[in-house]
Amino acid sequence: FLTRIPDQSILDGDTGSMTGSEGMFSTCIAATRTSNGDNAMIYSANGRNIRVKMSRLAGTNMNARWFDPRSGLWSSAGSNIPSGTGAAIVEFDPPGSVANGNDYVLVLSLGDIPVPPEPGPVPPYADTMFTRALIHCDSVVTNQWPAEGATNCFVTPDDNSSGRSAVFPILNSTNVYYDTPIGIDDLTLPAFKTNSPYSGNYLFFDGGDAIIVTNSWTGGDSMFMDFAFRLHGLPSLSGDNYMGLLTTYPVKAYIRNIDNVNGKVLMIIYDDAANPHFFYSTKTLSSNVWYHLSFSISNNNAQVIIGNETGGYTTDKTTIPSLLQPDITDVIIGNSYFVPSRSLKGDMDEIRWGLSVPEPCYLSFIIYHLLFINHLRKAKN
Structure with missing residues (x-):
């Protein structure tokens, strides 16, 4: 169609x-x-x-x-x-x-619009075959993460007010950064905070937290990630200068300090020879402001869109040689993987990742992708 x-x-x-x-x-x-x-x-x-x-x-x-x-x-x-x-x-x-x-x-x-046959009931967005995981919380949380050593991610009651159902990620049972176990408890996992601009709760990362889940994307050359974030600090401009947002190797999203006041997002994408490609967003980020990031790569074309309703959105694109095959099963949220000191000081919400849709793309996915972005754009700074 x-x-x-x-x-x-x-x-x-x-x-x-x-x-x-x-x-x-x-x-x-x-x-x-x-x-x-x-x-x-x-x-x-x-x-x-x-x-x-x-x-x-x-x-x-x-x-x-x-x-x-x-x-x-x-x-x-x-x-x-x-x-x-x-x-x-x-x-x-x-x-x-x-x-x-x-x-x-x-x-x-420009011409006649051919109308396809009426489809069956439209499922929630997250139930498509392309979404690997969606972390969001519409309801107010009254308790926190499970006890030390539990394997299932804490899942809150979901009233589906966002129009989607959360996809259950499973916490890494050992919660290991590369070769360093950090445990699973309220001290090492982000806290739930009320009054998210996207409804319900959001996740607060205090600079020592991370979520590590065994629900990575699979496939050779296409993936996407979406999430909302708000910064409460920046990495050291004179030090390592990396603060992790989300890693699903071979793609990593970091915050970089540009002037001790503002930051920018750096995407690191690895090609099939394991060479890193540094892909900067040109969007300048301020502290204590909610932004939405949408990244996708398909057919070696990478794109990142960052912004909000008030300040507008910035789109940046690049071309990457053949993508490195995924070889790590974990997704790390709010940190890096190989360098666990690169931890986030800030908030995150509406975290989603999965497979990009191969060409040709059908109308239903195009429409739901746009609606998902516009749902996040309703946030207020």
């Missing part, structure tokens, strides 16, 4: 100014194509009306449809809508009440 166009960015940015008298405009996916070859744009409502500067689009009349990700049903949003130079700003009103906060998806195409 809709496929991703190879070698193009998924997120195309905003179709107009995010500030000013004309109001807010929605983020668009432009790198898609309908089954009859027409380019298509996909917009997420994020619980509100969608305003599109039609003058910035192709210059021919557009057709529009709404997609409801909860039911899988389609409905018309208009036809023969003028675009190109001189075209008006068009505000699309999602079906039903916007006040209920439901996300609808608007699809604009």
Whole structure:
């Protein structure tokens, strides 16, 4: 039905100014194509009306449809809508009440939009075959991690208010950094804190904590990771200058100190000759501000998107030679693996990793990936 166009960015940015008298405009996916070859744009409502500067689009009349990700049903949003130079700003009103906060998806195409057969019930996002693990907590926690030596990760009751169900990661039974056991207890695992901007609780890492789970991704050349984070400190500018966010070897995410005030994310990606490739995000990070990171690598193309609703998002891309095959079964959150002193001072939430979708990518995954990002973008600093 809709496929991703190879070698193009998924997120195309905003179709107009995010500030000013004309109001807010929605983020668009432009790198898609309908089954009859027409380019298509996909917009997420994020619980509100969608305003599109039609003058910035192709210059021919557009057709529009709404997609409801909860039911899988389609409905018309208009036809023969003028675009190109001189075209008006068009505000699309999602079906039903916007006040209920439901996300609808608007699809604009140059030609007719072929509608696939109605699917069955749409499962929660985390139940797709592509997600290896999702750590989030919608409910308020009244107790902490299990006792020393327990093998199952503490799992809180989940009211599914985020629209997804947590995937159970299993704690490494020995909790070993490389060759140094650190134990499993409240002293070495992050604390649960209330009032997460993403609902429920978030995880607080005090500079000596880590979560090590035996639930790594598998496969040769594609993976993704998403998580929200907030910094309470930076690594030493004159010392090692690495602070671990998430490691699922051969991909590592670190914070680097750039001026003793701000930081940047460094991704280290290992090729099949075990050579490290240093991939910096150009987004400058401040302390005590929530950010969302979304990283993916597929077909040797790596991309990292970092930002928030208030300060905007920055996308950086690079090309990596053939990726090193995963050879460590653990995922380390809030620290490094080979150097356990590289521990995080900050908060994390909505932590997810898994397999990237190979080409061609189907509409359902494109839509749910955009909705996941927009759900995280609702956070306030």
